[in-house]
Amino acid sequence: MRAPGRPVSASPLVTAQDLRVTLNTPRGPADALRGVSFELRRGETVGLIGESGCGKSITALALMGLLPEGATVSGSIQLEGRELLGLPEDDWCRLRGNRLAMVFQEPMTALNPLHTIGRQIGESLRLHKGLDAAAARAEALRLLERVQLPQAAQRLDAHPHQLSGGQRQRVVIAIALACGPDLLVADEPTTALDVTIQREVLALIAQLVAEDGMALLLISHDLGVMAETVQRMLVMYGGTVVESGTTDAVFNRLAHPYTRGLFAARPRLGLPRGTRLSTIAGRVPELIDMPAGCPFSDRCEHVIAECRRALPPAAEVAPGHTARCIRLGELPW
Incomplete structure (x- = not known):
């Protein structure tokens, strides 16, 4: 429905x-x-x-x-x-x-394998909203919790390869929603x-x-x-x-x-x-x-x-x- x-x-x-x-x-x-x-x-x-x-x-x-x-x-x-x-x-x-934000069909290629989840979510917040590193990290945690990622606090410092496909897609959604498109x-x-x-x-x-x-x-x-x-x-x-x-x-x-x-x-x-x-x-x-x-x-x-x-x-x-x-x-x- x-x-x-x-x-x-x-x-x-x-x-x-x-x-x-x-x-x-x-x-x-x-x-x-x-x-x-x-x-x-x-x-x-x-x-x-x-x-x-x-x-x-x-x-x-x-x-x-x-x-x-x-x-x-x-x-x-x-x-x-x-x-x-x-x-x-x-x-x-x-x-x-x-x-304007986009959720791509393959999260493993949409995410940067070299950077942590928290840094990737925080990038757009720092760029578009002017948040400092601490504020961007706090907002990244809120977004991960909002997309119902299990153990969100621990995932902030994880890299994409450490997450399952469904978890990576939730991260991609969190990135897309970060600035309220x-x-x-x-x-x-x-x-x-x-x-x-x-x-x-x-x-x-x-x-x-x-x-x-x-x-x-x-x-x-x-x-x-x-x-x-x-x-x-x-x-x-x-x-x-x-x-x-x-x-x-x-x-x-x-x-x-x-x-x-x-x-x-x-x-x-x-x-x-x-x-x-x-x-x-x-x-x-x-x-x-x-x-x-x-x-x-x-x-x-x-x-x-x-x-x-x-x-x-x-x-x-x-x-x-x-x-x-x-x-x-x-x-x-």
Whole structure:
């Protein structure tokens, strides 16, 4: 069940408009994002879902100003009306870890193996809040206790390799929350964890977001995580949002064929032994091989010639629920 949060703000905190990112590849420039648009408000939890290679992590990196070297980006990303694209790196550094924070999917690579946990949590506190070493250490302990890390006081002087995967992820969450960010981006934060720890970490993130009233962008490939954690969801494929709406609306009417394919492929309890899971035919194409029209056209069982001509516009399924499919009115549901 999704954790209740503070009331959602009426005005957007973050606005992405027609966001486009092109990456350099050995085969030439490739479009990683193709006109992605969405809004995030304070107190709102939004999920970004899709297969690997669909553009989820590139969207997160664009929001954080961490795109790969040589990437070209156009469109707009605004934080409370302030344009972020084109900012000098010094300005991005003042935002990252302060107003914008990110929880990465692999905590062992996100943490510095040479520094203690206390020092790594305290770094952003000293940098952004001006705390001295003693005050930063005291605040680091409070944060570790808040993320429910066992034996928090003893962990301050531990190094990352001395902690379990779940404990390291709690440390990464503590670092992200240290300065009270307005936006928390969680990129597959439970990928490296076992199932029981996954649930604990997701519940912890939901609780902390609700308490602080920040906006959460949760990236996942797991529909079950979306159903339990976020209020609104964006389904991505081929570098664009193919369906978006409230989580309840999307699950009640799976409008886009890709969303239906994801839903049909989920594991379910109670199936007879030997039952094969449904799959989506084919695989996500390389960025440089993306079709000119609907990005899902090469894998869609409902494709017609018109699907391959141009990227379909977002059509309204119901108020606040849209999908990019020219056959919305024809497909049974």
